[in-house]
Amino acid sequence: MDHFILALEVRRIPSGFGLKKLGGDLWETRMDLAIRVLFEWQKNAVTFLFGGNHNEIQKFLKHYL
Numbered sequence: 001m002d003h004f005i006l007a008l009e010v011r012r013i014p015s016g017f018g019l020k021k022l023g024g025d026l027w028e029t030r031m032d033l034a035i036r037v038l039f040e041w042q043k044n045a046v047t048f049l050f051g052g053n054h055n056e057i058q059k060f061l062k063h064y065l
Helices: 002-010 054-064
Strands: 020-023 027-030 036-042 045-052
Touching: 036 054, 045 054
Parallel strands: none
Antiparallel strands: 020 027, 027 036, 036 045
16 A cells, blocks of 8 residues: 555556546555555545455445445
């Protein structure tokens, strides 16, 4: 996570982070093959919303969106 936050700060996201825009300000990244993290990326702020496996992320998104 520390490496990801540093990458956001310098605005250089390596392709290995598996960054994916889900819509609007909502993004997803993979920490490894099993764990994903959802966050909102706005101009001057990143708000981490949820972390979990694929199924947990899908369940969270059903209630969040």
